[in-house]
Amino acid sequence: MGIILIGERINGSFKDVGRAIQEHDKTVIKDRVAKQEAGGADYLDVNMGAASRKLEDYAWLVQAVAESTALPLSLDCPRADMFRVGLKAYRDTVGERSVILNSTTAEDSKLIPLLELAKEFNASIMGVVMDERGSPQDVDRRLELGGKIFAAAVEAGLAPADIFLDPIVMPVKFMQDQPKNVLNAIQQMTMLSDPPCHISIGLSNVSSKTEERKLINRTFMVMALAVGLDTAILDVCDEELRQSVATAELLLGMEIYSDAFLKAYRQRAGSGTAAAAA
Amino acid sequence: MVPDAKKTWGGRVNSVTIGATQATGGTRAFTVTIGGSATLPFLDFEGPCGMPAVAMEICDIYPQEWPNLLKEPFGDALGDPVRWARKCLEFGADLICLRLDGCHPEHGNRSPAEAAQTVKAVLQGIPAPLIIWGTGNADKDNEVFPAVAEAAAGENCLIGSITEDNYKTLVAVCTAYKHKIIAESPCDVNIAKQVNILAQDMGFPVENIVIYPTCAALGYGLEYIYSVMERARLAGLKGDRTLAQPILCDIGIEAWGVKEARVSEEEIPDWGSQRQRAPLWEASTAVAYLLAGCDLFILRHPEAVCSIKKTIAELTGALAGAAAA
Numbered sequence: 001m002g003i004i005l006i007g008e009r010i011n012g013s014f015k016d017v018g019r020a021i022q023e024h025d026k027t028v029i030k031d032r033v034a035k036q037e038a039g040g041a042d043y044l045d046v047n048m049g050a051a052s053r054k055l056e057d058y059a060w061l062v063q064a065v066a067e068s069t070a071l072p073l074s075l076d077c078p079r080a081d082m083f084r085v086g087l088k089a090y091r092d093t094v095g096e097r098s099v100i101l102n103s104t105t106a107e108d109s110k111l112i113p114l115l116e117l118a119k120e121f122n123a124s125i126m127g128v129v130m131d132e133r134g135s136p137q138d139v140d141r142r143l144e145l146g147g148k149i150f151a152a153a154v155e156a157g158l159a160p161a162d163i164f165l166d167p168i169v170m171p172v173k174f175m176q177d178q179p180k181n182v183l184n185a186i187q188q189m190t191m192l193s194d195p196p197c198h199i200s201i202g203l204s205n206v207s208s209k210t211e212e213r214k215l216i217n218r219t220f221m222v223m224a225l226a227v228g229l230d231t232a233i234l235d236v237c238d239e240e241l242r243q244s245v246a247t248a249e250l251l252l253g254m255e256i257y258s259d260a261f262l263k264a265y266r267q268r269a270g271s272g273t274a275a276a277a278a
Numbered sequence: 279m280v281p282d283a284k285k286t287w288g289g290r291v292n293s294v295t296i297g298a299t300q301a302t303g304g305t306r307a308f309t310v311t312i313g314g315s316a317t318l319p320f321l322d323f324e325g326p327c328g329m330p331a332v333a334m335e336i337c338d339i340y341p342q343e344w345p346n347l348l349k350e351p352f353g354d355a356l357g358d359p360v361r362w363a364r365k366c367l368e369f370g371a372d373l374i375c376l377r378l379d380g381c382h383p384e385h386g387n388r389s390p391a392e393a394a395q396t397v398k399a400v401l402q403g404i405p406a407p408l409i410i411w412g413t414g415n416a417d418k419d420n421e422v423f424p425a426v427a428e429a430a431a432g433e434n435c436l437i438g439s440i441t442e443d444n445y446k447t448l449v450a451v452c453t454a455y456k457h458k459i460i461a462e463s464p465c466d467v468n469i470a471k472q473v474n475i476l477a478q479d480m481g482f483p484v485e486n487i488v489i490y491p492t493c494a495a496l497g498y499g500l501e502y503i504y505s506v507m508e509r510a511r512l513a514g515l516k517g518d519r520t521l522a523q524p525i526l527c528d529i530g531i532e533a534w535g536v537k538e539a540r541v542s543e544e545e546i547p548d549w550g551s552q553r554q555r556a557p558l559w560e561a562s563t564a565v566a567y568l569l570a571g572c573d574l575f576i577l578r579h580p581e582a583v584c585s586i587k588k589t590i591a592e593l594t595g596a597l598a599g600a601a602a603a
Contacts, residue, residue, distance in 0.1 A: 258468050259468075260479070263479055264475045
């Protein structure tokens with residue numbers, strides 16, 4: 001129930017996290033984990049960024065995150081061998097817990113090995129609608145590639161609930177016609193199957209290099225939720241963004257109304273940690 | 279191939295235990311646990327279904343308002359809450375509900391100390407867990423609850439009720455003396471959720487709450503309550519923690535207040551025997567709520583208790599199991 005929020009903050013591209021990865025400093029990681037738990041994250045994305053390319057660093061990072069939270073992870077890697085190392089570290093640390101492999105494109109050379117990994121480790125996948133020709137600009141191509149990934153995943157034995165499709169958000173500053181195309185694609189992707197798969201975006205891309213990042217992020221988030229988005233990788237510590245998501249859940253009838261719905265949303269945010277402690 | 283139509287839910291109704299044995303700091307001989315369902319009532323092929331419990335109601339004063347035929351089964355025990363409670367247990371009640379009606383400013387205005395004394399006496403006199411209802415008068419309840427909660431300290435009672443406008447005192451004393459709480463809302467799922475959020479905001483775990491969406495007798499708006507209960511339950515099963523509480527229905531007070539239970543055959547001959555009709559009205563009301571997802575019944579007439587327990591046993595297969603054994 002509710003929107004699935006994937007916290008974006010464990011990413012080596014952030015200076016503090018990058019340094020923590022290089023120095024194997026768990027305190028910084030634990031702090032980022034705790035803040036995103038308090039922010040109501042449902043998953044934590046784990047991405048090394050440019051901080052390191054070493055497999056053992058990724059295994060260290062996954063273990064450091066997994067052992068400090070009860071939340072499931074989204075393993076965000078550029079390569080299949082890194083996914084395997086991350087998955088092994090994850091399973092060794094937490095046993096059976098949900099996990100998303102983030103991500104594959106529609107190219108067979110990436111898609112097929114990742115689906116095999118997903119089956120082997122009982123994982124979900126994030127499929128990004130691009131292929132060897134690059135990122136699509138129009139709606140139809142997004143749907144075509146989304147459909148290909150979905151069909152291949154189902155063929156491989158994944159349930160729709162284990163499939164996340166990402167229609168690729170592009171910066172409004174440089175490609176102003178793209179946000180609208182993404183919204184159209186989301187709306188049509190909801191009709192791919194019944195029960196539906198998840199549809200996810202990397203929200204912060206939309207506001208890249210703009211001066212009003214938070215405003216653009218939360219406005220686009222609400223627009224996307226209205227057409228059927230149910231998952232996003234975003235900054236869960238952005239209070240106004242979270243309040244907009246909570247309000248959208250209410251207006252879309254996903255949550256039963258109560259006068260104190262913002263209070264309830266904040267209580268819910270802490271509950272993952274509370275459940276883990278209990 | 280026939281598709282598998284089984285539904286799995288992301289959430290589950292909380293299990294709430296009422297009463298504490300010696301092992302858990304109380305003096306009850308046994309405890310009663312309600313809730314725990316992982317699906318809609320009695321669809322046990324989909325997941326575990328909680329076993330509903332039945333409480334019988336007693337009062338801290340003689341129940342002047344009760345019709346004679348409701349008084350009959352209890353005889354002169356009605357003047358003494360302890361003997362009355364024991365009688366209820368003989369009739370098959372799983373636990374006892376003590377209504378502090380005598381503390382109401384208009385029904386005797388007994389003091390908090392007197393209420394505490396009654397609570398102590400009942401707890402000493404019976405082995406079963408106890409539900410305690412206040413007077414319904416917010417100001418008086420806020421005087422009575424602290425004394426009563428303290429008198430029952432350690433016994434893990436279920437005490438009610440808190441409302442949207444009056445919750446702080448009872449939440450505080452139930453936190454201090456470790457009791458469970460009944461959260462009341464007037465036939466409104468939004469307020470049901472709101473009251474739970476308010477209690478939780480004071481640090482009270484929503485897992486220790488039983489919700490009471492108010493109640494109506496058969497023929498008096500039962501279907502509105504039924505819908506509210508269904509909506510709350512569906513939200514809880516979908517994962518809304520603020521609506522994942524077991525549900526209580528206070529049925530006796532409603533069913534015995536309507537004319538179908540109170541009017542004699544002499545007054546309306548077409549309605550037939552009041553002796554049969556009145557307990558049946560209470561039992562029929564209870565069965566409707568049973569199907570909506572009620573986890574805890576508060577009833578008055580022993581025949582209604584017997585009837586609803588039989589229905590529960592039939593629907594859960596307990597009766598078939600017992601017959602086979």
